[in-house]
Structure formats: C-alpha cells, structure tokens
Amino acid sequence: MNMLRKLYKVATGSVGAMALGAVLTTGGFADVADAADEPKVYFSMGFVGNNWMTEARNMITALAESRDYRDRVEFEIQSAGGNAQQQIQQISGMVQAGADAVIIYPINESALRQVIRRGCQAGVEFFVINGTDDGTCAHSVKIDGYSLGQTRMDWMAKELNGEGDVVVLTGIPGTTFSDETQRGVEESLKENPGINVISTLNGEWSQQATRARMQELLGTKTWDDIDGVVAAEACYTIYQMQVEAGRTPEQLVPCAAQDENGFRLAMLPEGTTEHSVGMRGYSTDSMIWVIPMSLKFALDEIAGADVEKMQIFQAGVVTNDTVKLCETGSTSELQAGCNVFPSDKVPNDWQAGFWHPDLPQLDFEAVTTGEVSE
C-alpha cells in the first residue's frame, strides 16, 4: 500500500537524519559522564560569532575547567542563534534538565521575564548579563552602558575644548545596549552645547558597517569637516580610513570607543609598534570578564552566600597616558597594567579589555584558547 511505502520513506529518512546527527555530535558528547553531586550550571548565549562572544566563551570555559572549579561544577554552554524565542525555549529546557543556576547573555532581556519567573519557582538561580531591575528574581550583572556613552562624549568635549563638529556612531539600532549608550551620549551633549553632531550613523559595532556609513558620509564631507568621532565601536576603522586618505598622525581626529586591539595599538606613542602613531583616544574596556565572574557569583550563591541582586560595573578606561603594550599577556604582565597586544597575535578588531584583577588567572592564553595554564 502507498501509505506503507510512505511510512517506510519517513522512517528511513528519520533514521538517516538521526545517524547524521549522531556522527556530528560525538564531538559534543565529550565530558558529560561524571554527573555527580556537583551543581549544574548552564550558560545560555544569545548568539555566537563575534569576538566578544567568542572571548567570553573561552574565558568562562577556562574558568570552569580550571583546577579550582572543575570539581565544583558541572558546566555547559548553549547558544540560541540570535533568536529570542529559541532562547526562551532553551532556558526552559535547562530548567527542565535540572539546572541549579543559569547564566544568560540575553538577546532581548525583557523577553525572558516569564521563563525566568517560572524557573525561579523551580528553584533555579538566574544571572542575567545586562539585565534590568524589573522585579524578577534574577540576579543582574550589568555593564553600565549609559555612563559609557556619557563619559565618552564628556571626554570628547574636553578634548575639543568644548567646541567642535562630531560624528556619532551607534551600535545596532533597536537593541537595548545600543540605545542605553546613545542616551548617555545625548545626556552629555546637553551639557556641552558647543559640541555639534554632524551625523549620527548606524555603526552596528562592526568595522564593516562603520566603514560603509563613514564612506557614505565622506561623499559629501571631508575629514576637515570632522573634529572627532564618538563611536560604540570601531575607532580602528576611523584611524585606518584617515591614514588611507593621506592624513598625517598629527591630523588624526580624536576618537572615543571600545577596546579594539588595533585602536589601542594606534594610541600607543609613535614608534612603539609599526601601527602606533599616538592617536588621541579614549578606549573603554568591553568587560568580557563579567561572563566568568557570573559563574563565580553563581557558585557563591549556590554555596549559600548572599550575592547581591543587582551589580553594576563601570568599564575600565584606557587613555593615551595609560595605554601599555603586553609582550605575552601573562597574569603578572596584566597585573602590572598592560592592556594591548601585538598585532601578530590577534586580529585588529579583537577586544583587548577582557581582564579583571579578581580573576587574575584568566590571562591572554585563557581568553584565546579557553584553557588556563596550571
């Protein structure tokens, strides 16, 4: 009968798909085995596939597998592929799988209220990166985006003696963090009436989008019309485009943004490396350490310590006076205050501000390989 043939087809198809899956996942099965009494902690990443997320994944993996932690926690990471619905589904799956704590890098944190509320009823602890204090039971580990925007623009105003034409580059419009930072920028502008914003462009935290938008702008403006750039990211691109336009190191406009390695290299005094020109800059750490720090908090909370509900962290700042080249990026070097890495070790859009003194063991090796040397 036709139906039987169809059923047979479905069956073989599904078996095929399953087999394929099995082959593909053998790598993933690695060390689930020793499930004992250790608390189970999951990390739900909103998405994977940019430097920040990759570094964050490496750091938290390195911490979970370090000597101090590996016997204390059963840890696993999943990504939601940029889909808020999928992340909700994923988190409820984690609750279902018996998680003791879930660390979340949200796609849209307000979308998670429901699932978090339900999870709390099941006794799970949540640590939400950049969550807001909206009455849910989750702990929030927050990077203060508002003050990021404000201090960047304040610095720029000071750098330009209160007067000048500035280009502003945002993150991805429609996302919480980009909006928050932008509000900080606008607040600072109110207090600096002499600063005139020629254009607010959508830089998407990406070198590529920044370059395209800037090139559109430079079709009708020249670098002489621009006195400074305040960006969510990609000052390296601003530096690069000016060099390409034939401007000398003295002519480079000051730039305030995050912590791309290439930008910090350009900020180093001329001659330090081949890319260093002493460009005036204000570079805020992107604070990737909040991710492994959340694992620490989660284990503290499970162990009975009363971890604060809302923890807001300010970004460390690197200026021309404090920028310092690392040789190897070892813990001792980082403790001595180095904050930028040689260009042959990492891509120029790699985020250099990952380190925190409270987690000293997570050094350059940990953030690039996901392993701590012991």
Place this chain on the structure above:
Amino acid sequence: MKLAANTEYPPTSSPSRSYPFQAAWLGIRPTLPVMLVAVAMFTAVTLFGGNSITYFQISSTASGMAPLALAAMGETVVILVRGFDLSAGAIVSLSNVIVASQAGESPANQVLWGCLAVLAAGGVGAVNGYLIAYRNLQPIVVTLAVMFMVSGVNLLILPFPGGNVPIGTSNFFAGDLVTGVIPAAIVHVIIALLIWAAVKKTRFGTALYAVGGNEEAATARGVRSARTKFFSYVLAGLFYGYAGLLLSGNTGSGDPLGGDALLLSIFAAVVIGGTRLGGGRGGCLGTVLAAFILMQISSLMLVLSVSTNVAPLFQGLIVLVSIAIATIMSGSSGSTTYQSVRAELAAMLAVPRKIRTERAIKVQGAQQLPVNDELTGSAFQRFLRQYGNTLKIIAPVYVLLVVAIMINALLLGSTVFTVNYFNSLMVLTLITAVLALGQGIVVITGGMDLSVGQAVTLCGVLAAGLYGQLGDVAGAVPLIFFIVLVAGALIGLLNSIGVVLIGIPAVIMTIGTNGVLSGLTLLYTNGVPSGTVPASLRWLFGRDLIGFAPAIVVLFALLAVGWFVISRTRFGWRVLSVGSSRAVAGLSGVPVARTITLAFVFSGLCSAAAGLLLIGYTGSAVLNMGESYLLPTLAAVFMGGTLATGGRGHYVGIFGGALLLTTIGMLVTGTDLSHAVRQIVLGAVVLSAILFLHDKET
C-alpha cells in the same frame, strides 16, 4: 497516489456525511509524516533529556512554538494561492510593538489595543493584497518593499526592546487556561486551526485551493481570482497579527527586531509542513506541526549537549534534510527533473553534434538584427523600435537615480558633484553590483539565491584565513583566489543539487544552504576569523587612480561583463528562455537542468568574488559580513527591471538599481536621517520603482 496527495482539498460533496471516518482519514493522511516526525522529536527530547514529561515542559514548549506556528499559518495561506510574503516577520513585530508600547493596565485598553494590533497587521496585509491582486505587481517585490517600510515603522513605534506587555494580556496568551493542566498557548493554536478549518469550508477556502492549483481554470469556473488573492493576504496579515499577540504574551515585551529572526523559520515550517510552494496543495495543520519540530531542535541541541560551535551546522543540516524529505514526500517534480538530467547527459555523450548545431543557430540568431528595411523613420525612431522594450525596463531606475542625485544636490549643496562623491558612490556600489549579477541571473531563470549572505562571509573568511597561513609563499595570492572561487562554485553546485535534482524550490533550498554555510563558517573560524588581507585587494580600495579608487575599474569591467553574459552569450540566452518557460525551453533543445545549475554556480562565483572584494574593502574578515548585502542585492535586481518570476532582465538595469540604492544610502546619511526613516525610504523607493515599471505578474 496523485489523488491521495491532493486530499487536502476540502471535501466538496457528500462523502463527509456518508463516510465520516474515511473523510477524516483523507484529511489527516497528508500530514501524517510530519506528525510522526513531531512525535519522534518530542520523544527523543524527553528520552535523551532523561526526564519525565512535566506540565512545565509542555507549557513552555507550547508558548514557544505558538507565535511561529501562527505566523507560518499566515504564510501558508498566501503560498496556497501561489503567493509569497517576505513581510511576515516584520508584521508580527508590528503587532508586538503596538501592544507593548500602547496597551495600558486597564483590561478594556488591553482588549482594544490587542484588537487594533491585529487590525493593523490585517491592514498591512490588505496593502500587500491590493498591490498584488489588483495592481498585478509581483508578490516578492511588493512584500520586500513592505517589509522594509514596516520594520522602519516598528523602530519608530518602539526604538528599542522593552515596552511593557500588561500581565493580563501576557497571561491570556501565554499563561495557563487551567493552571497546571492546560496552557493558554495551546488553546490559541487550536483556535487558529479551527478558524482555518472553518475558512476552508467556505467558498473562499475552496477558491484558495482552486486559484492556487490552476488560476485560469478557476477563473473559467467563475472564481474571482483577484479577490481570492486579496483576501488571502488580508487573512495572512490577521494571522501575523495574532502571532504578534502570542509573541507579546510569551516574551512579555516588545522587540522591534524580534520578527526578523522568525522569517526564515516561517518558510521552513511551511515547506516541512507539506505545503507546496507552487500553490494549490497543503494546509495549516502540517505547518503547525512543522513549527513544533523546528522549535524542538534547540531542545535537542541541549539534551544532546552539542557544542556551541557545532550546533549551528547541525541545526542547519537538520532543516535542510527535513526540507529535502518533505519535498520528496510531497511528490515534487524532482524525479522528472532527474530523468531529464539523465537524458541530457546521454544526449551530450551520444550526439555532440547537437550542441554544435545549436551554437551555430545561436550565432546566426545573435547576428540577425532586425532587418533595416522594416524600420523606417529617423535614426532615433529606428533605435527606439529596436531597443524600446529593453529601454522600458532599464529607464525607470535611471530616472529615479537622476532624481535621487538631484535631491542629494539640493539638500547637500555643491559637495555632490565632486570626485569624492562619485568615488564613494561607486566604491560602495561595487559589492552590491557583483552580488546582483549572480542573483540577477538566478532570478531570471525563475529562482532566487538567499544563500549569498553566508556564501560571501564564508568565502571572505576563507580567503583571509588562507592568506594568513600561506601569505609568505610565492604565488599564494592567485592560488588562494582560485581556491575561494572553487569554494563559491561548490556552494552554487550544492544549491543546484537541491533545486535541480531533488526539486526543492530555490528560495527554500538556498535558505537551507544559508544555515549550513553559517554553521560551516563558525566551525572554520572557531568564532574569531583570523588571517590577513592580501595587499593587492587593499590597493583596489585606495585612492591611487587620479583620486579615484582602482576598484572603480573593476566596477566598469563588471558592467561590461554582466551586460555581455546576460544579453550577448548563449548562456544568457538560455537563462532568459528557461525563465520564460521551462517547458518551452526544454522542448526547444535548451538544456534546462544544466542552465539552472550553471546559474547557481555563477551566483556562487559572484559571492566568492564579493567575499574577496569585501575583505579588501574592510581590511579584515568579519563574521556575518555578507548578511547585510542580501536584501539590498534583491532590491537592486528587482528595481533594475528583472521580473521576479523570471524570463526578463538586463544587467544595465540591475546595475542602475545598485547605484540607486547607494545614492539613497548616501542621501540618508548625509542628511542625518534615522535608521528607521532609512528603512521606510528604501521600501518606498523599491515600491515606486516597480510601480514605475508597471510589472505584471506573468
């Protein structure tokens, strides 16, 4: 077999009364495979998870899948009448942001705004429907333009994620109907399915299948096809609106970008659910089950502990394999195409002369310009008569281009007519123009290539990575270019295998490929693309050519190549004839399968070239760097006069479309308009371009 596959036609006569069981069986039978897979999936997740099924699991699964299920139901209705709706995700977000930003705490307000949100979504559906059904514009282009505009409006209503969905609304759509027993979301999905079942029983429901199955036959029988199409888009809009409410309930907040992530899943759900993209066959029950399957994939990743680097590839493969199975099951034309491929191969081996003959005919054809003594009048009139039809499709975009540059000059002053301006204009156009060439060829054959975004990324990342490793070796650069181009060609080949051999619709196949490629890229880079960019690629974008970038030479060369390939070669001629009618082309001796394959390979090569150029432009390889080029590329192709259903197109027009897009981008940036306005302007321009073209859907 044939009859059995068609059984989702609503039973029209008595059998339902006299043989109720058989009728029900006939209704359910086509969705049985997807139902089995859904059950298998759920069992697998539960088994591997090692937990018993709890209410928590059922309720969260239901709330999670409901928005996708309803949105995909809307898309199903449209696809049943041979339509296509790219605006689905944006309309879902529209309803979501309206509720999240407006509904207050009072119950009356919540009900009011909930209804208004659904009505607004239905209204947008009506706009789609009017333009498509009564103005006879092409569905893909209309809904692309509407998608741009609606997502701009969404950002104006709610500039960032948040807002507040009142707890009452939230509980109504995603809470519990009976606490601990029945989740509300399941009830809503069932209500939607009941609405669909009722619609199917009406004359409109019958008309949907009739018009989708054979529009001419339906019209001949007195079915008003335009009205049917119009209301299918309205109904779809209402479903999207409903989906938006469920999304609001589930997430408790608004997100202006939330619907974007849904779009690809929506199409996957429709196809896996057994609805045929050609219209006339399928239904909503399968779609809902497929939505369930898709949402379970992430749970499967979790219970199998798939590592984050492998998961995207794994998910991509599952979707692709499911699509292929669903296509084979629904009795696609794949097997027949396969036979024609075999016949073609046999013919190629046996009668090589045939090809030569065809070439000879083609050469004669190309030389045979219309004989001059038929053309009278002045040189200008003769020119018009000879090239009038081509001009008609090319001219509108250039008229708009001139208008846009004029507006630019008016608003921004003399800075517009400078080397700077034109240098930026042309450099920024290059990548879009390269991709639009490949995309244009695929569209002209009647397909579409949605995998270009990730293909560009993969090729770019690959090139930078290889150069980082081999950069010091002599002769490495040409070798790397070659490898990357081969990779591009292989991507095209993969697409064509799905389209030609298995018979998967191009749109769906390339969505699947896109997912797989994104997984591969992640696997290759491990999350951080490394490597360096060859100096020669960087040099292209410097200013070494009397103030201009050398890349501009590439741009003009591209224009020449594109024009030559599409309008002057045998391949271009075949592409056009395959797009006009596969059957006629096949009967006229055009190797249809080979032409389509070559079109996809060509598009893959263009993606590879774009990947190389893009890393040259940016100076480094970045993950997802190609994704933002997909929609502009499509817009350029359509604005340039290419028919979305295939068979007509000219590269000079497509090139103009790419230039126009860049000009608008520069205008918006130069005048400091917000991103939301940028989207709205872009949609309006695409729409006016096709209104200008007066394109009738063939």
